[in-house]
Amino acid sequence: MHAFEYHRPKTLDEAAAVLARAEDASPVAGGQTLLQTLRQRLAEPSDLVDLRGIPDLYGITREGDSLRIGAMVRHNEVARSREVEQAIPALAGLAGGIGDAQVRNMGTLGGSIANNDPAADYPAGLLGLGATVHTSQRTIPADEFFVDMFETALEPGEIVRSVDFPIPQRASYIKFAQPASRFALVGVMVSQGAGGVRVAVTGAGPAVFRVPDMEQALALDFSADAIRDIRVPADELNDDIHGTPEYRAHLVTVLARRAVEAALNAG
Amino acid sequence: MNVSLTVNGKAVSAEVEPRTLLVEFLRDELGLTGTHVGCDTGQCGACTVHLDGRAVKACSVLVGQADGAEVLTIEGLAGEDGSLHPMQAAFHEQHGLQCGFCTPGMVMAAIDLVRSYPGASDTTIRAQLEGNLCRCTGYENIVRAVRTGAANMEAQ
Ligand SMILES: Cc1cc2nc3c(=O)[nH]c(=O)nc-3n(C[C@H](O)[C@H](O)[C@H](O)COP(=O)(O)OP(=O)(O)OC[C@H]3O[C@@H](n4cnc5c(N)ncnc54)[C@H](O)[C@@H]3O)c2cc1C
Ligand code: FES
Ligand code: FES
Numbered sequence: 001m002h003a004f005e006y007h008r009p010k011t012l013d014e015a016a017a018v019l020a021r022a023e024d025a026s027p028v029a030g031g032q033t034l035l036q037t038l039r040q041r042l043a044e045p046s047d048l049v050d051l052r053g054i055p056d057l058y059g060i061t062r063e064g065d066s067l068r069i070g071a072m073v074r075h076n077e078v079a080r081s082r083e084v085e086q087a088i089p090a091l092a093g094l095a096g097g098i099g100d101a102q103v104r105n106m107g108t109l110g111g112s113i114a115n116n117d118p119a120a121d122y123p124a125g126l127l128g129l130g131a132t133v134h135t136s137q138r139t140i141p142a143d144e145f146f147v148d149m150f151e152t153a154l155e156p157g158e159i160v161r162s163v164d165f166p167i168p169q170r171a172s173y174i175k176f177a178q179p180a181s182r183f184a185l186v187g188v189m190v191s192q193g194a195g196g197v198r199v200a201v202t203g204a205g206p207a208v209f210r211v212p213d214m215e216q217a218l219a220l221d222f223s224a225d226a227i228r229d230i231r232v233p234a235d236e237l238n239d240d241i242h243g244t245p246e247y248r249a250h251l252v253t254v255l256a257r258r259a260v261e262a263a264l265n266a267g
Numbered sequence: 268m269n270v271s272l273t274v275n276g277k278a279v280s281a282e283v284e285p286r287t288l289l290v291e292f293l294r295d296e297l298g299l300t301g302t303h304v305g306c307d308t309g310q311c312g313a314c315t316v317h318l319d320g321r322a323v324k325a326c327s328v329l330v331g332q333a334d335g336a337e338v339l340t341i342e343g344l345a346g347e348d349g350s351l352h353p354m355q356a357a358f359h360e361q362h363g364l365q366c367g368f369c370t371p372g373m374v375m376a377a378i379d380l381v382r383s384y385p386g387a388s389d390t391t392i393r394a395q396l397e398g399n400l401c402r403c404t405g406y407e408n409i410v411r412a413v414r415t416g417a418a419n420m421e422a423q
Contacts (some may be wrong), residue, residue, distance in 0.1 A: 001286045001287055001288075002286070003284065003285070004285055004286060005285065006268055006285035006329070006331045008331065008334065027331070028332070030296050031327060031329060031332060032309065033330060035288075035309070035328075035329065036308060036309055036327070037305075038286075039308070048285065048329075048331075050329075050331055050332060052332065076321070076383075081384070099397075099398070100312070100397040100398025100399075101322055101376065101379065101380065101383075101395050101397070101398055102312060102315060102322050102323050102324045102327075102376065103309070103324075103398065103399045105318075105321040105322060105379075106318075106323050106324075106327070106328065181299050183398065217386055
C-alpha cells in the first residue's frame, strides 16, 4: 500500500476542511471497500480522513413517518436494530444479508452508497424506498444520487451525513447472491407506501435502476401475478462469468415477484 | 503518527506509519502471530480479531481505525492459569480443526457469533461463519465445535 497522511477529525466541518485542503483526499468509513482498493493501488489518495470520530454521523432515529440512519452506522447495527426492525424490517434484512459478519461489523451505510458498487445492496434499498440523502452540503433524493457504475451525485469532498427512509406500508428485498462474493447477482427491492409503489433493481445493470412498468402494474394490483409477464430488456444489463444479460433479465422478474409475495406476507 | 489502543487488556502506544494494517501491527510490532493472514484480501477470515467486542478482519482495518479501541486476539482468550476459553476447549474436544490455519479466526468469529445469537441453530452458525473459510475440515466439526462452545459459554 502506498504512503498517505491520516486525519482523525472530530467534527464534520473539520473533516470537510481537510478534504478541501488536501491534494487528493479520501474519506474512510469502515474501510471494507477502500482498503482493498488501496491495496490494489486502484486509488492512491494523498490523505485519508477517518470519519469514525464524528458524532454527527451516528444514530438511528425515527422521526414521524421516516427513519433516519447516520452514515457511520454499521451494517450489523441496522440488521439488529429494534427501531429498524419495527419500522422497515426489509431494510434490517437487507443489511443483515450484506457480505459476512465481519464485513457487517465494519462496513457502513455511508460507505456503501458513496461507493455505489453496481452489485451493492443499499443502493436498491435507498432507491426502492424512495430515500433522501443528507450530505455536508445539501439534500439529494435517491433518484438523483446513484448516477452510474461507482459514480454518485457527490461532489469531491462532499460527505454523506445520514439517510432518511420513508416508512412504507409494506416492502421486501430479495437478493440472489453470488455465492463467493455474496454481492447481488440481482437484488430487487419492492415497496408500497405514501409515495406509491417502487421497484428498484441492483446487480443487473451498471447501476441501480427502477422498473416503471412493474411499478405501474403493481400500483393497480399489488400482486405477484400483476408483473408475471413484465421483462426488463436485456440489452443494457451486465454480462460476466456469473451470468448473461438474458439470465439477469429473467432473474429480475422472478425476484420481483418473490419480493411482492414476501412484502404481502410481511405486511 | 501515534496510536494508543488496548490489546488483550494491556495498554499499547506506538509510532506507526498510517498505512499499517491492524494485522501487521499485531503480528510485526507486538509479535502476536496467532492472528493469521490467509488471503490478505478480506475473503478468508483467518485474521479475525475483536475490535471493541466485534469480530472484524484485521487485514482490512488500518491501525488508525483501531486507535483508542480495545482489541482482543486469540492470545488474549485463555485464562491467566493457561486454561482454555470454552470455545477453544470446544474446538479441541470436537476436533474442529485439521491443519489449524483457520482456527484462530474461527474461534474469534465464533465467540462473537454466540454472544450475538444466543442459542443459534446450525443454520445460523453456518450463515454467520460465511466470512471464515476452511480448506481442510468440510466445516462439519467446526459447526459442532461452535455448538459445544456455545453451550460451554452459556454454562459459564
Ligand atoms: C468480503 C466482502 C463482501 C462484501 N459483500 C457485500 C455485499 O454482499 N453487498 C454489499 O452491498 N456490499 C458488500 N461489501 C461491501 C461492504 O458493504 C462495504 O462495507 C461497503 O461497500 C463500503 O462501506 P465502508 O464503510 O467499508 O466504506 P469505505 O471502504 O471506508 O469507503 C468506500 C468509499 O466511500 C467513501 N466514503 C465512505 N464514507 C463516506 C461518507 N460518509 N461520505 C462520502 N464518502 C464516503 C470512501 O471515500 C470510499 O471511496 C462486501 C465487502 C467485502 C470486503
Ligand atoms: S487474511 Fe484477512 S480475510 Fe484473509
Ligand atoms: S483446519 Fe486447515 S484451514 Fe481450517
